[in-house]
Amino acid sequence: MRRLPLPDLVRVALTRFHAMQMAERRVAGERYEASGYIVVDELGGVLNGAPASAWIVRFDHVMP
Template sequence: MRNKVVEKEPKTQNGRRVLPLPKPLQAALVTFRAVQAAEKRAAGKVYEGSGYVVVDELGRPFKTDKLRREAHRLMAQAGVRKVRLYDARHAVLSWMANNGVPDTVVSAWAGHSDLSFTKRVYVHPDPQSLKAGSDKLGELLA
C-alpha cells in the first residue's frame, strides 16, 4: 500500500457532483497543463500518465502527506501563514456565505444534503459580517 494513492467513494451521493470552475481557476489549470506537458516531454518514458491533476514531475500522484509538505513549503516560500489545506474548504464556504451566495448553493457546493450542517460546521462569520450585524443593531437602538 506504500506509495499508492487510495481512492475512496464519496460519503453520500451528494458528494458526487459537477461544479462549474471559476474562470481564473480554468486559466490556471490550462497553464498547469502546459507545464505538465513540458515535464512529460522532459521525463520521457519514465513519466507515469496517472490521469491525476496533482502529480510530481514524473506524473506520479501525490499522497496526502507529500501534498501537505509541498503546500507548506510553498506557503513558506510565499511568506504566508502556514495553514492546513482542508482549511481552504472552510474559507471558501465561509467567503461564499458571507458574500451573498445563497445558503442552498453554498451547501450544494460543499456536497452536503443538510443545509444546517454546512452552516454549523463550515460557515464562519467574518469581521465585515459582524460589523453588518452591529450596524443593524445600531439602527434598532437609535
C-alpha cells in the same frame, strides 16, 4: 467526461498547470507515469500526504 462551470481564475490556472505538466512529461520521456490523475509530481506519480503540499506550491506559481 463531465464539464463543470469554473471561475475564470481557476480555469486559467488549470490550463497553465496542464501546460506545465505537458512540458514536464516531455522532459521525463519514458520515465513519466501516465496515471490519469491531476495532482501528480514531475514524473506523473500520484501525490499524497506531504508531497501534496509541494504540489500546491507548484500550482501557486501558475496562478494568474
